Amino acid sequence: MSLFDEKQRRAVMRTFNELRRAAPAKPGEQYGAPGNGSSVTLSLVTIVALFALWYAATNGGWVKPLFLPSPQAVWMQLVDVSQEGFADQTLLAHIGWSALRVFGAFLLAVLTAIPVGIMMGVNRVARGIFDPLVEFYRPLPPLAYLPLVVIWMGIGEGSKILLIYLAMFAPLALSARAGVKSVAIEQIHAAYSMGASRGQVLRHVIMPAALPEVLTGMRIAIGFGWTTLVAAEMVAATAGLGFMVLTASKFMATDVVIMGILVIGAMALLFDLGMRWLERKLVPWKGKV
């Protein structure tokens, strides 16, 4: 004796079979493409919901301000630290010092790691020399070699920038190397068959072909930079967002901690949006050929 009669069973099977298939494509979409459709609304709803939960939980007195201060308290700190400062420095000075360290290290890494990565891609000798070095230190956490960097470079700006630089070097070099490998051999052959020299192939074929991967590597590297910033500012810093957050945590100033985290997040997000804009401008062909 079945739980359903035949008609019900068929309807259930039909629904089941429909669920097993992808939804029909909307105009401008491909049937079955993974992750079809816009996700912007859902993202906005998630952010608003989290914010509302934060507001309700803190203002409703569900959690103590020591563990989670209210949004208003964090906003007050933002205004207060921008005007009055925290640990003898205004917010702008903290942001300025951190940006100087991250972007200074980023500039140095871009100028050195990308040529090294391209060399690793096009030259067997360079690959043989750099591959074991980069692959060995790449998985090490920056905190593990931080003491060594301090012993070598002292406690000044040098050690902070070097630590961030090292965190960025590997992803940049490896993305440039992968970019070189992404060039189609036919494109290189075509250039040689039109009389190109090795230098011209490097300049006019390999480097432009590597650019999409390099830009992706730059986005990943700057993320590593922000991650490493707090570790770099643990040692003898007197300013910087990482220093501000660490100092505030010692005084149990949770509102400053959260404000600092949000400022770091906002800066990283702004830079990433800029990089995405740059990608659209520089490599519009990415993923299309």
Next chain:
Amino acid sequence: MALSLKIHDVSVLYPGQQKGQQVSALSGVNLDIAAGDFVVALGASGCGKTTLLNLMAGFIQPSSGVITLGDFQGQVPQEVSRGAELRDQVTGPGAERGVVFQKHALLPWLNVLDNVAFGLKLRGIPKAEREQRAMHFLELTGLADFRGHAIYQLSGGMQQRVGIARALTNDPQMLLLDEPLGALDALTRERLQELILGIWQSTRKMMFFITHDVEEALFMATRLIIMSPRPGRITHEFSVDFGKRFLACRDARAVKSSPDFIALREQILSIIHGDEEAA
């Protein structure tokens, strides 16, 4: 100096799937191409047509035998001694041998016009002049209106035409074309067949043209070679003149429907089918 290309007893071996095993892609191939020759290679997939083209272009080197490039004035030395001809040996690609690839191999960061003018740019020819010369071939291939387009905005057939225009703009003495018209619609295909024949007639460039299409092969060739797989080798060669007849009368349909064209087409088809049955 009229260019000529000589392939002497060339074999190409690839490492096989199993260790120590070798697969023969080409075996004992001899072919001399002189100025004014339009050589068309016809054969089933895997018969080594593209390998032969890659050898001529200098993208790969033979396992044995030599390929030389030079002016032999129709005189081919009886014995090819490596030492004497080392100077002329093909050791890599060169601008005198232009290539049209099976898959277009265009540069997506350049627009259509810059792709076509790329070879001239490499040689340091001023922008105005190289763009003027590139536009000439864009007009001939029907792409003048698309000069500012990005490569990824074009259809596959248009991309292929850009590849042809690029090779022609660079003005090589020899053109190596690897199934250049395979991806095109029938109408464009016939137009480009006629365009390539016209360019061959006016410039006397050496042509090496690979195709799957028997009719296309017969129509274009002065020398039609048929290749056969496992190991890749040249099994037949025909001397034909339908392209010349077309250039005299400019009526492709009349040439392609003439009784001797049809008879030869059937003969070649039966050779190729015989190969397939044997394989």
